[in-house]
Amino acid sequence: MKRDMLEDRVFRVLWAVVDSYISNPDPVGSRYITRKYGFNLSPATIRNIMADLEEMGYLMQPHTSAGRVPTEKGYRFYVDSMESLKSEWAEDSLLKDLRKRLEYIKDDINELLNETTRTISEVTHYLGIAVPPKPDRSIFKKINLYKYRGNRIAAVLITEEGIIKNRIIELDPDISDRDLKRLSDYLNSRFSGYTIDEIRKILLKEMDSDRATFDRLISRAMKICEEVMHSGPNTVFISGLSEVLELPDFSDIERIRAIMKTIEDKHMIIKLLDMLSENDGIKVVIGSENPVTGKMRLSVITSPYREGDRQVGTIGIIGPTRMDYVRAMAIVDATARYISERLSEK
Amino acid sequence: MKRDMLEDRVFRVLWAVVDSYISNPDPVGSRYITRKYGFNLSPATIRNIMADLEEMGYLMQPHTSAGRVPTEKGYRFYVDSMESLKSEWAEDSLLKDLRKRLEYIKDDINELLNETTRTISEVTHYLGIAVPPKPDRSIFKKINLYKYRGNRIAAVLITEEGIIKNRIIELDPDISDRDLKRLSDYLNSRFSGYTIDEIRKILLKEMDSDRATFDRLISRAMKICEEVMHSGPNTVFISGLSEVLELPDFSDIERIRAIMKTIEDKHMIIKLLDMLSENDGIKVVIGSENPVTGKMRLSVITSPYREGDRQVGTIGIIGPTRMDYVRAMAIVDATARYISERLSEK
DNA sequence: TATTAGCACTCAGACTCTTTGAGTGCTAAT
DNA sequence: ATTAGCACTCAAAGAGTCTGAGTGCTAATA
Numbered sequence: 001m002k003r004d005m006l007e008d009r010v011f012r013v014l015w016a017v018v019d020s021y022i023s024n025p026d027p028v029g030s031r032y033i034t035r036k037y038g039f040n041l042s043p044a045t046i047r048n049i050m051a052d053l054e055e056m057g058y059l060m061q062p063h064t065s066a067g068r069v070p071t072e073k074g075y076r077f078y079v080d081s082m083e084s085l086k087s088e089w090a091e092d093s094l095l096k097d098l099r100k101r102l103e104y105i106k107d108d109i110n111e112l113l114n115e116t117t118r119t120i121s122e123v124t125h126y127l128g129i130a131v132p133p134k135p136d137r138s139i140f141k142k143i144n145l146y147k148y149r150g151n152r153i154a155a156v157l158i159t160e161e162g163i164i165k166n167r168i169i170e171l172d173p174d175i176s177d178r179d180l181k182r183l184s185d186y187l188n189s190r191f192s193g194y195t196i197d198e199i200r201k202i203l204l205k206e207m208d209s210d211r212a213t214f215d216r217l218i219s220r221a222m223k224i225c226e227e228v229m230h231s232g233p234n235t236v237f238i239s240g241l242s243e244v245l246e247l248p249d250f251s252d253i254e255r256i257r258a259i260m261k262t263i264e265d266k267h268m269i270i271k272l273l274d275m276l277s278e279n280d281g282i283k284v285v286i287g288s289e290n291p292v293t294g295k296m297r298l299s300v301i302t303s304p305y306r307e308g309d310r311q312v313g314t315i316g317i318i319g320p321t322r323m324d325y326v327r328a329m330a331i332v333d334a335t336a337r338y339i340s341e342r343l344s345e346k
Numbered sequence: 347m348k349r350d351m352l353e354d355r356v357f358r359v360l361w362a363v364v365d366s367y368i369s370n371p372d373p374v375g376s377r378y379i380t381r382k383y384g385f386n387l388s389p390a391t392i393r394n395i396m397a398d399l400e401e402m403g404y405l406m407q408p409h410t411s412a413g414r415v416p417t418e419k420g421y422r423f424y425v426d427s428m429e430s431l432k433s434e435w436a437e438d439s440l441l442k443d444l445r446k447r448l449e450y451i452k453d454d455i456n457e458l459l460n461e462t463t464r465t466i467s468e469v470t471h472y473l474g475i476a477v478p479p480k481p482d483r484s485i486f487k488k489i490n491l492y493k494y495r496g497n498r499i500a501a502v503l504i505t506e507e508g509i510i511k512n513r514i515i516e517l518d519p520d521i522s523d524r525d526l527k528r529l530s531d532y533l534n535s536r537f538s539g540y541t542i543d544e545i546r547k548i549l550l551k552e553m554d555s556d557r558a559t560f561d562r563l564i565s566r567a568m569k570i571c572e573e574v575m576h577s578g579p580n581t582v583f584i585s586g587l588s589e590v591l592e593l594p595d596f597s598d599i600e601r602i603r604a605i606m607k608t609i610e611d612k613h614m615i616i617k618l619l620d621m622l623s624e625n626d627g628i629k630v631v632i633g634s635e636n637p638v639t640g641k642m643r644l645s646v647i648t649s650p651y652r653e654g655d656r657q658v659g660t661i662g663i664i665g666p667t668r669m670d671y672v673r674a675m676a677i678v679d680a681t682a683r684y685i686s687e688r689l690s691e692k
Numbered sequence: 693t694a695t696t697a698g699c700a701c702t703c704a705g706a707c708t709c710t711t712t713g714a715g716t717g718c719t720a721a722t
Numbered sequence: 723a724t725t726a727g728c729a730c731t732c733a734a735a736g737a738g739t740c741t742g743a744g745t746g747c748t749a750a751t752a
Contacts, residue, residue: 242606
């Protein structure tokens with residue numbers, strides 16, 4: 001009993017330190033805690049507790065005569081302890097605002113996501129990020145081929161989800177209109193209803209059977225599919241560079257550089273987000289919990305969004321580890337929900 | 347005669363100051379000039395000349411006991427005096443490299459431009475920028491409409507240039523397949539061969555005549571055209587944020603912030619580049635010569651690229667006013683040529 | 693008359709030294 | 723178990739000094 005009381009108190013102090021540090025980037029001292037968080041204890045006692053917390057790895061001192069600052073472990077505790085209070089996250093007015101801002105955006109998913117990242121970054125002052133749906137798991141609906149300048153053809157692929165991919169492809173020079181028609185008929189009848197992923201697999205099989213090498217129709221079809229499906233560099237939307245630079249956390253030039261470098265390498269970001277979006281729900285990665293954010297003291301909060309019942313992409317936030325996790329999580333959560341709603345409506 | 351000699355000498359000193367300052371961001375002193383640029387004059391004389399140049403507005407002193415630094419007027423002189431030496435710009439090896447790097451990129455113009463900005467930024471260490479072709483002046487080739495989820499239709503527009511725009515449009519709910527066919531036939535027969543700009547004008551006229559308001563076919567057609575043509579947010583490709591941060595010119599955080607803000611506002615950049623690309627050839631804007639780069643001590647170098655004989659877009663560089671103009675101009679020039687070549691081949 | 697040597701002067705930047713104050717850990721008293 | 727009290731630490735800010743690169747001016751020189 002006594003034991004429990006103690007522990008509880010210890011963690012309330014930890015919580016207070018994190019809470020204070022999040023809203024103000026100065027190391028937190030014992031006196032400040034007593035005054036502001038009204039434990040009925042003297043600074044000396046708090047000091048003892050803090051020393052314990054430091055030993056346990058939740059806090060650290062930037063230098064001997066300074067207050068304490070949370071370690072990643074400390075943030076982790078804070079975040080985990082918040083998760084149970086999910087219901088209280090929402091700041092209604094804020095979230096309503098959010099929706100309002102996105103409401104007027106047209107149905108184009110890219111525009112929607114782009115504007116989403118902007119909005120997120122504006123309200124949080126962190127980086128807003130969004131990965132658009134990968135076509136891999138979307139369903140082939142129709143492909144159209146047009147002749148285009150000599151030996152090139154333009155291929156337009158439409159999926160059930162409304163993703164439209166297009167690409168100009170160089171084909172053998174002498175393809176006739178009739179061939180083209182046959183080709184697109186073939187593709188449409190053959191693949192309609194499969195996911196892109198499945199189609200890719202089918203194509204691989206076909207390729208193995210040597211029959212394909214002789215059948216021009218199929219080899220052409222394959223080429224087209226390959227090209228169209230791989231087209232479009234994997235993009236991520238990122239906004240808020242200027243926002244993020246306003247944060248006191250990024251007053252160090254070296255740090256800014258490191259971050260820019262990371263951000264410019266979109267592949268890395270995509271990889272990171274992919275890792276996080278494997279299953280449902282909001283996720284928080286704190287600093288070195290993930291190699292990408294690694295040494296840069298960055299945290300990432302993400303949530304997948306759905307189209308119907310399938311999750312197709314991810315949105316999120318990148319910010320310093322000293323981040324207002326509660327607010328950020330609320331915002332990411334609400335935004336992801338809203339996007340899902342938009343994509344799934346009707 | 348004597349007069350000319352003098353003037354010539356004065357400007358050779360100016361040239362030397364700019365040249366030196368460009369390769370090394372320290373204010374340039376009189377002694378340094380005599381040693382490094384081998385005028386057969388004493389530092390004292392150079393000092394006199396520099397004082398003259400300062401009075402004429404070509405140079406300035408950061409503080410009394412420092413060397414001189416070029417003003418914008420000074421840079422302008424430098425750039426203008428270089429322009430006549432255009433032929434010597436090319437560093438062959440560099441330009442060949444450039445081409446090699448872009449060669450393997452597929453025919454997709456966006457990918458090409460994106461990679462172009464990357465390459466430029468990497469070799470110059472400044473920001474690489476590119477504006478993709480505006481569809482406004484490209485020629486309508488074909489539009490295809492597909493039914494898509496209830497009352498929406500997917501419209502895909504192909505232009506002669508191979509720009510493919512697509513958009514999902516909400517139309518009256520009860521459109522039949524036959525109507526859709528009629529609609530696309532109408533659009534295709536009516537507008538084929540016109541530029542997007544022209545079509546827009548035609549549409550405006552139609553709108554005036556009240557006949558249109560009653561003819562469903564036309565009003566629908568109009569809606570579709572409007573939506574498709576306006577679709578796609580105007581984008582600019584920008585690369586090299588991390589590169590640019592390595593420059594000594596951007597060791598000041600405030601400056602970085604200002605720049606980020608400018609860059610994030612793509613509309614501004616587009617506006618800027620549009621202003622510059624009105625006619626042919628390479629352009630250099632130095633600092634406050636343009637309101638956008640205004641107080642930020644940034645310079646912009648741009649060159650339009652062509653498709654066939656029409657210029658369709660712009661590529662360029664943004665960097666600090668203390669920029670290696672000659673090299674940068676050479677690179678922009680060569681790159682624009684190369685892009686034009688690629689777009690116009692076949 | 694144009695150039696230059698010489699000299700006094702200026703000033704940013706680097707360095708050192710000191711002060712300040714917030715915060716700690718430890719010990720002894722409660 | 724808690725706390726008051728005290729000695730100690732250390733970053734940050736300020737003051738003073740030194741240095742060196744660079745200037746402008748004047749008087750001597752070619």
